[in-house]
Amino acid sequence: MYKDLKDKVVVITGASSGIGKAMAEAFGSEQCKVVINYNSSKDKAEDVAAIVKKNGGDAITVQGDVSVEEDVVNIIQTAIDNFGGLDIMINNAGYEKATPSVEMSAEAFNNVMHINLTGAFVGSREACKHFIETGKQGNIINISSVHDVIPWPNYVNYASSKGGMKLMMETMSMEFAPKGIRINNISPGAIVTEHTKEKFSDDKTREETERMIPMGIIGEPHQVANVATFLASENASYITGETIYVDGGMTKYPSFMGGKG
Ligand SMILES: NC(=O)C1=CN([C@@H]2O[C@H](COP(=O)(O)OP(=O)(O)OC[C@H]3O[C@@H](n4cnc5c(N)ncnc54)[C@H](O)[C@@H]3O)[C@@H](O)[C@H]2O)C=CC1
Numbered sequence: 001m002y003k004d005l006k007d008k009v010v011v012i013t014g015a016s017s018g019i020g021k022a023m024a025e026a027f028g029s030e031q032c033k034v035v036i037n038y039n040s041s042k043d044k045a046e047d048v049a050a051i052v053k054k055n056g057g058d059a060i061t062v063q064g065d066v067s068v069e070e071d072v073v074n075i076i077q078t079a080i081d082n083f084g085g086l087d088i089m090i091n092n093a094g095y096e097k098a099t100p101s102v103e104m105s106a107e108a109f110n111n112v113m114h115i116n117l118t119g120a121f122v123g124s125r126e127a128c129k130h131f132i133e134t135g136k137q138g139n140i141i142n143i144s145s146v147h148d149v150i151p152w153p154n155y156v157n158y159a160s161s162k163g164g165m166k167l168m169m170e171t172m173s174m175e176f177a178p179k180g181i182r183i184n185n186i187s188p189g190a191i192v193t194e195h196t197k198e199k200f201s202d203d204k205t206r207e208e209t210e211r212m213i214p215m216g217i218i219g220e221p222h223q224v225a226n227v228a229t230f231l232a233s234e235n236a237s238y239i240t241g242e243t244i245y246v247d248g249g250m251t252k253y254p255s256f257m258g259g260k261g
Pocket residue numbers: 013014015016017018019020037038039040064065066067092093094095115143144145146187188189190191192193194195196
């Protein structure tokens with residue numbers, strides 16, 4: 001446990017499932033007050049809130065589509081109205097769907113950019129405004145992806161959004177470092193969630209994916225959540241502008257594992 005996290009107010013977007021859910025549960029175990037954003041799954045979000053409370057924290061749920069600017073503003077206002085402020089902003093909500101580039105409409109491209117990148121920008125901007133107004137040395141964590149550096153054919157919108165997230169974070173981290181506000185990204189590799197379970201239950205797909213990971217295993221949401229609590233804590237007080245890859249080595253050119261090339 002990180003003692004300094006107790007009673008901190010954490011907003012997590014897209015927290016009704018997967019990595020967002022695991023982070024909500026982990027911050028609950030740190031006795032934080034967690035604002036659980038969901039877009040459409042109210043019941044699932046309420047279930048997550050119940051786990052956060054059982055783990056020793058407090059929780060509230062709030063509907064909001066992160067691609068809509070006013071919704072993101074409202075998510076943060078919910079934290080302020082219900083828990084008296086905001087300490088940790090986690091931009092986690094994300095969406096991806098395979099489409100060959102030549103078949104992708106501008107609307108489909110922009111839709112993913114609005115959710116993954118613009119949503120995280122507005123969340124970061126609003127959090128920074130609050131931190132500056134209140135003189136808080138808060139911190140922001142964006143959940144990016146290994147696809148902020150690994151190109152991903154058929155996912156040009158997704159890879160563009162995650163690549164953009166990297167320089168967005170680095171730029172904002174420099175802008176706000178003098179005020180003691182820390183901003184970092186976590187970039188997961190292949191993580192098994194409700195969303196990816198079906199894909200990885202196919203033996204061929206799982207084995208192909210495992211071959212792309214030097215550690216040879218697909219990760220789990222709690223392994224991402226553990227890094228989020230660390231980054232949010234005082235133990236990470238001198239870390240800003242960084243991307244931490246939680247990927248079993250996926251970004252380290254695994255095709256060179258045999259020592260050839
Ligand atoms: N699972 C994996 O292997 C990896 C996941 N990631 C990233 O992790 C983050 C979480 O994804 P997962 O937990 O894997 O999947 P997930 O599908 O369980 O979680 C994504 C969440 O975002 C929410 N969401 C989607 N569009 C939204 C919108 N417009 N407004 C509000 N919420 C919205 C979904 O409802 C869902 O709860 C995403 O940013 C994803 O890109 C990155 C690398 C690998």
